[in-house]
Amino acid sequence: MRTSEEIYHRVRWDPRFDPARFVLGINQRGAPPERIPLSAFVPGGDIPWHRVLFFEADGEVVWDRSVGVDRIDATDAGRVREPRRLRAPFFTARTPYAWDEAGGWLPADTPRGPGGGVPVPAAGVPVRAAGVRVLTWNALWDRYDSDRIDTARRRLLLPAALEDADADVIALQEVEAELLAVLLRTPWVREAYTVSADPAGRDVAESGLLLLSRLPVREAGVHVLGPHKALTALVVESAGGPLVVAATHLSSDHSENGPARREAELTRIAEGLAGVEGDLILLGDFNDGGPGPARALGMRDAWSEVHGPGDATPTFDPGVNPLAAVSSLSGRASRLDRVLLRADAGRLRAAGAVLVGDTPTPDGLYISDHFGVSVELRADESGRVLAVRPTARTAWRGCRRRRCGR
Template sequence: MQDVVGRLRFDATFDVRRFVVGYEERFAGVREAPLAEFLAGDNEIPWHRIFFIKAGELIVWDRRARIDLVFGSGDSPAADHAAIARACAPAPVAAPAPTRRGKLRAGPAVFEARPCFRFDPSRGAWLPVAATGLHEARAEALQVATYNVLFDLYEPEQLYSEARGPACAELLREREADIVALQEVTPRLWAELLAAPWLREGYYVSEGPDAAGLQPYGQVLLSRWPLALELHEFSARKRLVVGRLSLAGRRLAVAAVHLTSNRKADADDRRAEQLAVLVERLARADVDDALVLGDLNFGDGEEDQQLARAGLVDVWREVHPHHPGFTFDPEANPLARLASRTGKAARFDRAAALAGGGAGADRGHAVR
């Protein structure tokens, strides 16, 4: 790896200022920093904790994926200095946007239709379910849950992964929710969940056994009924999953979200853009009511006006107006205490409702 960094630093074809390293920060996962700062000694990052190097959106070198565009080692068929040089080229100067937040798009965000999966006992496998319009769910009430299960790609021994996986599965089994949104699901944890008898017997799922949409981690939806599924990719690592069905004669959309965390320098702008895409999708003519479930990565009072402007009602506040409902509490949770930057508790995980007819807010319950 030192050879790769040396080539990027001293080859005049490249601009070292355009490169970013992805490194592991203990208890906080993978973070990014400019390569130039790393070389200047401004970051105390040991070499073995660097997992990838990129220029813009181009992955130049990746330890886990065995990518090497500098020398062509690992699984890369050959070096590709031309691609690296293009990624290092100055970005074109864009005209200033009329708003301070978010990005302008030429048209509606693109959502790709995906099948949901159901376990077939006769074949002993999870199989895709063909979409045949919206399924009519027959239920007098709807219980939903959202749960960030915490990915464990780095130092899993510090996160007690062997114990947490079964504990997560048991918690979900006991909850018996009709629809569940999970965030930070890794392929390993997904395989454990798909093997659970209660999941095989009672749920349709948004991801197949190959876990193609969970690389390196991602969101999934579990549902008692088949969902018409759609996927929007904000980036290679950030996605939005939307499932639709019919409930009480109204078209309900359920969105599983995981917005950008504050560990990104431009987190506010990224979240604003992600929320804009979500709201745009929920406002289309094929949706009457909607539930938004997931990790919004901002606490009470920080960016709530965006939810209010979109007509999204915070379900927890409606049901428990006098209870903070913290889902990230450094005082109560030692792991949160290690990962926290501020030491303050927050309610990052939310359930929000958008009801065209005003009947949606009393149907959802956030569970952490």
């Protein structure tokens, strides 16, 4: 019988297994075993190998120390149904979570009661939708200048702004524990969205990154770039098939050797994403106002695709937004927040791009020091951009003609 360490590494590195579908049973003195996702277990961390009692995959016990069971090679449980797009070793598999009225936040493929959660779709199940709307927004955490940025008030404004943006996939940066808690108890999030990480895990706290999707989620993964920097990704089911949506937040000029760090981060992202098959969206705060990120990654900038390469509408504007003025080193307005696209010619095109959160409250408060960027994507198999008929769910709320690309 193999050891728990051998089983862990077999699942983690053998491409025939899907680590996101495995659960470990951990011995607790005087209490029933604690079940944790395999992706949350840290070899050499706080939990020693001898406390791992069993491995489950798809609800089936495939290894059990106490009764000598080792049948991981004799069952289809935990086997990859389709080749993963977020593959090791660049990506570490994560388990997406969805809300269940009876059980709370559970792994998204867990059977759940009526009205609860968003299950992972079976392979090949089509999703009917006219297109995909994505939103990226740096929410401005409270780590710096907390006495000058009115976080308590801003935090309560964000959920309503996100709901109004009506995005299929939302990428947030600088998410702190208090904001995560607010979002996880927000009714519209619970009703329709899957989150990219275990709400009780460390991923969001360590990177500040959070993805939410109301499209069915097939995979989740993360790649750590360095302290407090990462790339987090989902594979979602769109009308055109599986779509990879990844989010990041690159080092700023506040960091020591910020430009060099960004260059290194972009290089690692480019190398890792080169191995990801299919259409890809990368969005987030790149902390670079020039064309460098898109060029380094070999991707198209959705804002430039809609508004033209000469449009430099800023997403970080110290001259307009007092919150940006607090943290700015140069006072320069820049388009730091991007939605970048990689797709076969014509398969994925930006049909609209607008700023979100660029209007303050009546007393002058902005939700963040950054404005969000919302992009509407449309394509069909022939490469012809689809016409979009506005509905209650697709109309651009508060759209300004100069920013809608229409």
